[in-house]
Amino acid sequence: MSAVTFDTxxxxxRLREAGFSDVQAEAVTDMMxxxxxxxxxxxxxKHDVASVKQDLAAVKQELKQDIDAVKQEIAAVRQxxxxxxxxxxQELKQDIxxxxxxxxxxxxxxxxELLKWLFPLMFxxxxxxxxxxxxx
Numbered sequence: 001m002s003a004v005t006f007d008t009x010x011x012x013x014r015l016r017e018a019g020f021s022d023v024q025a026e027a028v029t030d031m032m033x034x035x036x037x038x039x040x041x042x043x044x045x046k047h048d049v050a051s052v053k054q055d056l057a058a059v060k061q062e063l064k065q066d067i068d069a070v071k072q073e074i075a076a077v078r079q080x081x082x083x084x085x086x087x088x089x090q091e092l093k094q095d096i097x098x099x100x101x102x103x104x105x106x107x108x109x110x111x112x113e114l115l116k117w118l119f120p121l122m123f124x125x126x127x128x129x130x131x132x133x134x135x136x
Contacts, residue, residue, distance in 0.1 A: 006036050 008029050015025035044052075 006033055008033055 011029045011032060012022075012025045015028055016022065020028065
């Protein structure tokens, strides 16, 4: 609270003399009294503002450093992932090549098995056809 007293009666009289109505003079006087009685200790000083600016600058610098660190980590992870993907690709190529070899070997075995049975059946069919032609 302010240590200096405020003479409200004198203020009202001066406002009336200046042409204010009683209601207006009392309203302005009440506003002035309330303004003088306000607690100004919560207002920021220039020093407070400067201190906050310094704190914000420090936080901003820390955030920039953190962002740079995260960017470096992301770059490292990206490089690791590229290497892992390259390794997986190589493994897949090897697996596909091995599967192709197994498939070719299986196809060859089926081919030889079919040929083993197909030629005797074809020979038998031709012999049966010749025998039927001779009978007719």
